[in-house]
Amino acid sequence: MGVPSTALFTDRYELTMLQAALRAGTADRASVFEVYTRRLPEGRRYGVIAGTGRVLDAVENFRFDRDVLDFLADRHIVDEATLSWLADYRFRGDIWGYPEGEVYFPGSPVLRVEGTFAEAVLLETVVLSILNHDSAVAAAASRMSVAAGDRPLMEMGARRTHELSAVAAARAAYVGGFATTSDLAAGFRYDIPTVGTSAHAFTLLHDNERDAFTAQVESLGSGTTLLVDTYDVAEAVRTAVEVAGPGLGAVRIDSGDLLLLAHRVRQQLDELGARDTKIVVTSDLDEYAIASLAAAPVDAYGVGTQLVTGSGHPTCSMVYKLVARAESDAPGAPLRAVAKKAMGGKTSIGGRKWAARRLDAEGVAEAEVVGSGPVPAELQDRQLLVELVRGGEIVGREPLDAARDRHIAARGRLPLSATQLSRGEPVLPTEYQ
Amino acid sequence: MGVPSTALFTDRYELTMLQAALRAGTADRASVFEVYTRRLPEGRRYGVIAGTGRVLDAVENFRFDRDVLDFLADRHIVDEATLSWLADYRFRGDIWGYPEGEVYFPGSPVLRVEGTFAEAVLLETVVLSILNHDSAVAAAASRMSVAAGDRPLMEMGARRTHELSAVAAARAAYVGGFATTSDLAAGFRYDIPTVGTSAHAFTLLHDNERDAFTAQVESLGSGTTLLVDTYDVAEAVRTAVEVAGPGLGAVRIDSGDLLLLAHRVRQQLDELGARDTKIVVTSDLDEYAIASLAAAPVDAYGVGTQLVTGSGHPTCSMVYKLVARAESDAPGAPLRAVAKKAMGGKTSIGGRKWAARRLDAEGVAEAEVVGSGPVPAELQDRQLLVELVRGGEIVGREPLDAARDRHIAARGRLPLSATQLSRGEPVLPTEYQ
Numbered sequence: 001m002g003v004p005s006t007a008l009f010t011d012r013y014e015l016t017m018l019q020a021a022l023r024a025g026t027a028d029r030a031s032v033f034e035v036y037t038r039r040l041p042e043g044r045r046y047g048v049i050a051g052t053g054r055v056l057d058a059v060e061n062f063r064f065d066r067d068v069l070d071f072l073a074d075r076h077i078v079d080e081a082t083l084s085w086l087a088d089y090r091f092r093g094d095i096w097g098y099p100e101g102e103v104y105f106p107g108s109p110v111l112r113v114e115g116t117f118a119e120a121v122l123l124e125t126v127v128l129s130i131l132n133h134d135s136a137v138a139a140a141a142s143r144m145s146v147a148a149g150d151r152p153l154m155e156m157g158a159r160r161t162h163e164l165s166a167v168a169a170a171r172a173a174y175v176g177g178f179a180t181t182s183d184l185a186a187g188f189r190y191d192i193p194t195v196g197t198s199a200h201a202f203t204l205l206h207d208n209e210r211d212a213f214t215a216q217v218e219s220l221g222s223g224t225t226l227l228v229d230t231y232d233v234a235e236a237v238r239t240a241v242e243v244a245g246p247g248l249g250a251v252r253i254d255s256g257d258l259l260l261l262a263h264r265v266r267q268q269l270d271e272l273g274a275r276d277t278k279i280v281v282t283s284d285l286d287e288y289a290i291a292s293l294a295a296a297p298v299d300a301y302g303v304g305t306q307l308v309t310g311s312g313h314p315t316c317s318m319v320y321k322l323v324a325r326a327e328s329d330a331p332g333a334p335l336r337a338v339a340k341k342a343m344g345g346k347t348s349i350g351g352r353k354w355a356a357r358r359l360d361a362e363g364v365a366e367a368e369v370v371g372s373g374p375v376p377a378e379l380q381d382r383q384l385l386v387e388l389v390r391g392g393e394i395v396g397r398e399p400l401d402a403a404r405d406r407h408i409a410a411r412g413r414l415p416l417s418a419t420q421l422s423r424g425e426p427v428l429p430t431e432y433q
Numbered sequence: 434m435g436v437p438s439t440a441l442f443t444d445r446y447e448l449t450m451l452q453a454a455l456r457a458g459t460a461d462r463a464s465v466f467e468v469y470t471r472r473l474p475e476g477r478r479y480g481v482i483a484g485t486g487r488v489l490d491a492v493e494n495f496r497f498d499r500d501v502l503d504f505l506a507d508r509h510i511v512d513e514a515t516l517s518w519l520a521d522y523r524f525r526g527d528i529w530g531y532p533e534g535e536v537y538f539p540g541s542p543v544l545r546v547e548g549t550f551a552e553a554v555l556l557e558t559v560v561l562s563i564l565n566h567d568s569a570v571a572a573a574a575s576r577m578s579v580a581a582g583d584r585p586l587m588e589m590g591a592r593r594t595h596e597l598s599a600v601a602a603a604r605a606a607y608v609g610g611f612a613t614t615s616d617l618a619a620g621f622r623y624d625i626p627t628v629g630t631s632a633h634a635f636t637l638l639h640d641n642e643r644d645a646f647t648a649q650v651e652s653l654g655s656g657t658t659l660l661v662d663t664y665d666v667a668e669a670v671r672t673a674v675e676v677a678g679p680g681l682g683a684v685r686i687d688s689g690d691l692l693l694l695a696h697r698v699r700q701q702l703d704e705l706g707a708r709d710t711k712i713v714v715t716s717d718l719d720e721y722a723i724a725s726l727a728a729a730p731v732d733a734y735g736v737g738t739q740l741v742t743g744s745g746h747p748t749c750s751m752v753y754k755l756v757a758r759a760e761s762d763a764p765g766a767p768l769r770a771v772a773k774k775a776m777g778g779k780t781s782i783g784g785r786k787w788a789a790r791r792l793d794a795e796g797v798a799e800a801e802v803v804g805s806g807p808v809p810a811e812l813q814d815r816q817l818l819v820e821l822v823r824g825g826e827i828v829g830r831e832p833l834d835a836a837r838d839r840h841i842a843a844r845g846r847l848p849l850s851a852t853q854l855s856r857g858e859p860v861l862p863t864e865y866q
Contacts (some may be wrong), residue, residue, distance in 0.1 A: 008618035009596040013629030026649035112625045128592035159561035163442040165595035185441035196446030201755035204771040215457035314747040322634035338637040
């Protein structure tokens, strides 16, 4: 893709800060950075952390090789001393975070990066890029999967977003509850099941719809999905069943009044004896459109634009903030909490934090508790942060299905109002201790 | 990045259509696909085509190498005959399109891909991914650059979008009028000038603001930009000028009431003798916030979230549609227009199209004219599509600055109402001939 290392997914100011801190002797101060968001997107009840696995890959590959160092030198971005330091760089600190698929709320410390200032400050941009993008898609996916109930969701948004963003979006959608993707790169990279049969172009290529359906069934079998809205839907359904027989796998409707069409097509298929032929709909769906089809005879949904653009919220507002650092340059100096304090917003709460989700007697979550002192005994086994990187070694890798399963479980422990689609406040309050 | 070729940025259905067409004997029918959008995002006056250069890179690298073929075989995505065909694939057709940076309107045929059905259908997803993403960012960038006037714009959104989406966004922002980027990968890949000095974390790392400013100035020189809103802005400005002297390059304000603060800080800087010290603002700006600061003493704007998310419209709705194909399987068979015709939307206009922008007597654009017959004589030299790929060879490469310059020129020929920020209709009507 023309970029040799994740180390370049970095804002220039991180390197200039590094250079200045190296010269000032403050670069090695032990530091704690935390990732959190001050708010959820307007009206959303919960967030979904996604991209954690990609963060681990990015940290592992964050190296300044010769190409990168030559670029930094040629453009006079940093001085010689900094280039030497970068040549030996690898992250040797610790990272803890909410495990992937977990839900989060305003103030949740979803990732904590600890190390020297120098080694931890460099990760800011790539960590935020990944978590902000992937979590935005996962949150939309989660809402759509609630709306879809037991019906499978297919991710089809690759064409609506950057080509590699699409791969990450398919992954995040899978974490959020989607079953499959149309994107072959996502199948290749993350082994997500891929789906797809044909577009309108295939029908238009042939002299008539019957020829197109015949060509498709001969090649892909009668279990395939035929697209029935190129010309007249009713005629297409009749032709489809004539060509494929009553064992036709599915028909896809990609335009028009899906609610009306689904009912009509279901009736027509049943009358034609194709009672097991499924109906797939795929036209500019979002969670609300999916919910509105709950009572319609639809068997699966394909979602594109609104999924990969976070259904109105294409990014999260996660930030990466220094919350504590060594009191002095002395080795082993104790940490002190630090925070931005200017009037007018963007203030932060200093201190290295833990987080726990308090449950009520029925096991339903009732609060997100965040603190920087000792963890209360009753919350010890409700802690949310898990170890991801220890002394630079990745220890938090897991299969993608683990994140997907975790999300369903975590969402299931939220109060019932979490999954209503209407706008509202975060379903859990965040309490600071 | 874990994906070996642009050929995987493809929806599975393109390969299954290919398989079925190969078997049916229709795969080699000459075909014309066009990219266009049915509408601009609500309220927008014009679109900006961006990503064309990236499309050419993607087409050039669109090859099915061993890794890709093994994946397709292992997952039983296509049959042996199709795998053999793919192994030899390279695009050998023609591509014409609006040159990068040009403006466009609903119905503008911004890209036309001609070849066999087989070779042209495969490019759908990657072409749309690139154009939909990059054009969305460029459109937002263009509006922001109008609002900013002569003041430079810095792209700082990497942390708010996928890490590689960020690189393309920086490129598209440059086309749309931005001057620089914070993203080192964009500097590396596209040679866009990079900028950045320090974040709040750098101030918080040090024992006090004076130590932080001193460290920064010692390392980066007095021409650097000091961030002045970590604690108290007025105190920080005083300290900044004391530490750096009146030759301080700039101060940056990243929170609070920017309008008020810019006036206060300007007055303070002037009183301190730092008359040439610039003021940079960077807090959640969009084109409206930039416009609202037009009368404030601001020297440069840094824009993040709203730029990389297209300022409310993170994607365009461009589609890739078969508009004409050979009448039969006979070699040299003439083309016939084809179009989806189902009731209920997503219909298209068939036929291989030209486009031209008609100017009035003063040289101001008055209509986007699109047709599929002969080009009227008076529009011959107003045609918009240029040759990009000829017989599979890339012929349309150009430096990124050419696209940037073209955008300024094209926007300058639009009616004056094009650049008002308020919502409205497309500034040019699209006429079909």
